[in-house]
Amino acid sequence: MSELLRLFTRTHKLLRAATDAAMSEHGVRVGQNLVLEVLWKHDGLTPGELAARLGVTTPTMVNTAGRMEAAGLLTRRRDETDRRLVRLYLTDRGRDAEAPVQEARRRIEERVTATLTEEERRCLHSALTKIYAELSAGRSDPIL
Template identity: 70%
Template sequence: MDEFLTLITQAQKLLHAASDEAMSRHGVRIGQNLILEVLWETDGLTPGEIAARARLPITTPTIVNTATRMEAAGLLTRRRDPNDGRLVRLHLTDRARAAQRPIQEARRDLAEHATATLTDEERHHLRTALTKIIQQLTAEPAESDGESE
């Protein structure tokens, strides 16, 4: 089983590097694309709303920090919520909207490249296995029945 952890770590690192390279061609850093994906679906969300909708476990403070860098890069603007001044909403800039198609294409191309040597059945099994691993690692631990072992 140790080999599994080594392989999954190596694959993750290689995919992370390749994804960062692909995103940087469009002025976006890895991780920022995840925030953009949520905002492309629904613009004007709060950092907390983005964290809740993200496909990865990501915290609100991480969204806030990343949004600061994205604002400096011209991808986002921050605006106070008109109904609740305590809330800040993140809005896409024209630059971020224009990056949507190229980034989605780059992600699709990377996924196709990474799995090019797999059969359709292997891709299906990989997706199923990774989904199960994610579910297992994010599941709430079973409650103890009070008996000690």
């Protein structure tokens, strides 16, 4: 394994563990914070609409929505005009999670970039954006 891939893998594991620990303090799992972020801005999307915005498959979103509904973060309701559609709506708990989850994400980002200069942060953001675009281009199974 190349040194860069090894470093990416080890960093990903540590970042995921830190994020999961921070999110779990607010009843949210890793990945669910991304779903919440979209619904905080656009409540009432269908699982397919939400999946498209997040770059995941609809079945993945349906499964995630089921877990989030069980956790009390959102509810599923039939569309009033097209009963074939299901829409996802935040519960009070899901809405109330916004400020603490956003603050936890800010603290994590601050921690992981604390030793970087502003220029290094810009370069890191640019490099990760390019890597993500390259890996997700043309994939039938998008990366989240």
